[in-house]
Amino acid sequence: METLLPSYTIDEWCEIEKVSRTKFYRLRQLGTGPKLMRVGGRYMISHDAALAWREARTAEALEAA
Template sequence: MNPTAPTLSKLAYTVPQFCDGFNVSRTHFYGLLKEGRGPRLMKVGRRTLISAQAAADWCKRMEDETNLQSGYVCIDGHQAVA
């Protein structure tokens, strides 16, 4: 690898990569999809992928859902009690 070459971030993840990255079991991942709470998916040929943007959006949605359930709201990047 050329040390001066720019490195590209991953633009999409396989299901196992996504699960490993977010420390979620594949069973739980597919359960979230079934409930309508999983990340957006895309098919490329026979492969199922999750774009980096879909992963980031899902993470934010899960954080917001958690904070609402615990009584916290995010105000300008800081948590406050609702």
């Protein structure tokens, strides 16, 4: 049986990543924010999307160095 990984609200994700909601929406406008999924009436960020976002930002930082 698979273990379900957590999903995060936008506020939870922002707290974990230490970014403001304003920065989150700027990232989304730039196309570099995490992928969102709709659950019921709200948007959530899956654990996999959060990891993919972090890996992409890490790769960008390494390329720039």
